Amino acid sequence: MQLTDALTRRYATKAFDPSKTLPEAVVEQLLALLRLSPSSTNIQPWHFIVASSAEGKARLAKGAAGSYSYNQSKILNASHVVLFCARTQIDDAHLQKVLAAEERDGRFTTAPEIKTAAHNTRVNYLKEHIYAKKDVPHWLEKQLYLNMGSFLLGAGLLGIDAVPMEGIDPMILDAEFALNERDLTAVAAVALGYRAETDFNAKLPKSRLGAEDIFTLM
Numbered sequence: 001m002q003l004t005d006a007l008t009r010r011y012a013t014k015a016f017d018p019s020k021t022l023p024e025a026v027v028e029q030l031l032a033l034l035r036l037s038p039s040s041t042n043i044q045p046w047h048f049i050v051a052s053s054a055e056g057k058a059r060l061a062k063g064a065a066g067s068y069s070y071n072q073s074k075i076l077n078a079s080h081v082v083l084f085c086a087r088t089q090i091d092d093a094h095l096q097k098v099l100a101a102e103e104r105d106g107r108f109t110t111a112p113e114i115k116t117a118a119h120n121t122r123v124n125y126l127k128e129h130i131y132a133k134k135d136v137p138h139w140l141e142k143q144l145y146l147n148m149g150s151f152l153l154g155a156g157l158l159g160i161d162a163v164p165m166e167g168i169d170p171m172i173l174d175a176e177f178a179l180n181e182r183d184l185t186a187v188a189a190v191a192l193g194y195r196a197e198t199d200f201n202a203k204l205p206k207s208r209l210g211a212e213d214i215f216t217l218m
């Protein structure tokens, strides 16, 4: 699919067809999108809870409580729902895990000192966010939003319907999945599947600010 076609076709799906399930080959590509997303210094401060069973989706739907209940049917009727969880802090264990993965994947074969340099760069960035900018959770969450953006585009290119949802209660989902105990917190969810014929939003035209409002071309 051409990029512009995919960008135009994709939209925030408000009603999913509960009878349709994503093929396994598509799910694999979606998981690859999550895993291969870039992040600052390759810090990968995330974990993804992927629900495809009725039980799993019911657990996730608990997060669409109260004023977020408008998102409940999307979660329950979608084929798959991904809960994007951010790390709440980066400890040495996480830094070492990333470093070990980079070594395993062969990034330090040409010169061993690259390993130390990669680690030091990551630590220096982290320190800057701890001590100077004082925004570690915000910085880590930004990495998740970057991932979510490429995830939505990728799903669109695969012809899969999706809706991102910030309309979830992180406290409820943190408790449901004991996330805080693992230095994680729920950020947002993406429901994926196939649009229901009744979805009003599929028929509405896409609306964006005009090019003159958002671009300075020079």
Ligand SMILES: Cc1cc2nc3c(=O)[nH]c(=O)nc-3n(C[C@H](O)[C@H](O)[C@H](O)COP(=O)(O)O)c2cc1C
Pocket: 010, 011, 012, 013, 014, 071, 163, 164, 165, 166, 167, 168, 188, 206
């Ligand atoms: C970060 C983010 C959070 C969103 N949260 C919700 C949500 O909780 N529920 C919902 O129905 N749509 C949600 N949306 C969908 C937006 O309203 C939608 O993307 C926007 O109006 C643009 O329309 P389009 O995606 O159909 O092009 C969210 C979108 C983004 C990017």
